[in-house]
């Protein structure tokens with residue numbers, strides 16, 4: 001028998017050979033110092049390899065890695081949350097904007113968003129103002145708008161587009177320039193009757209129902 | 216170490232108990248690390264890579280189908296990761312001329328890394344060197360067989376090889392390594 005190739009000795013070590021072949025190798029090894037040497041070397045090498053199982057990572061590895069994972073997950077979750085809330089806000093924003101006349105100012109818009117969201121289903125918008133009821137009532141009357149409801153703190157008004165726009169301008173100016181110019185004008189407190197209700201002049205006959213939020 | 220099975224731990228992680236993944240890491244970190252380390256032969260880099268592998272595993276945990284062993288699945292992630300990592304490194308070598316890459320040209324202080332962290336004997340060091348120099352196909356399989364002590368069948372599954380192929384590679388690989396170690400005077 002020729003010398004036994006190392007790969008065959010390897011199979012022999014792993015017990016992978018048929019009984020006949022195995023016995024033949026056992027016999028050969030007992031008689032051949034060279035092959036016996038090879039077998040011993042191979043066994044030594046394998047046991048050295050298995051001793052490399054002691055190679056290990058720093059003890060803090062799992063903890064460190066969990067920190068990394070949590071950081072990553074935290075970020076992900078955060079971005080998901082941000083994205084989700086931005087989308088939600090955008091939907092609300094679009095809904096509100098489509099309800100609002102074009103030129104409502106930003107501050108008013110913001111106030112609208114933060115203030116009463118109840119009763120808004122029928123409203124086109126809410127206009128906060130420092131006016132008192134008396135002054136507001138006067139302006140509404142001048143514009144032939146219709147007061148649907150009022151209290152000391154609010155007025156619900158219905159008007160056509162032009163009146164709405166004019167009322168809004170007056171209110172904006174009022175907030176900017178102070179209160180003296182129109183505060184002494186006498187007014188009629190009573191809500192106007194249906195017969196006084198103005199003709200809608202806008203092409204689409206759009207009615208505006210808005211709430212004046214008084215000081 | 217926890218007494219939960221891999222699949223129990225995975226279920227817990229997927230259910231939101233992220234910390235259960237720490238047990239999985241502890242259970243497999245050194246096995247994965249040794250595989251990576253014998254490939255790259257740089258302790259710190261191997262640590263980083265092993266961490267990446269576990270992060271990837273965590274991220275794709277929901278895609279794990281329990282048809283195979285978790286350990287096999289994890290190992291296949293490690294194998295793929297290392298293959299891609301190697302490609303990246305090759306790419307780096309080619310872009311060495313650009314000034315930006317100068318930092319990557321620094322020669323790693325292998326001696327320091329190894330002495331600090333692992334190597335207890337010179338023979339082990341030589342062993343590691345020669346193992347590292349083996350072709351991937353043979354080194355991977357010797358790591359699994361002779362360092363990790365895995366069965367032929369498990370290795371076949373992990374490396375996606377036929378059993379016959381695994382056998383051939385183990386015995387050829389040992390033969391190759393043996394002759395190299397003899398040349399180094401180790402055997």
Ligand SMILES: [Zn+2]
Pocket residue numbers: 002003004028032033034035036
């Ligand atoms: Zn012989």
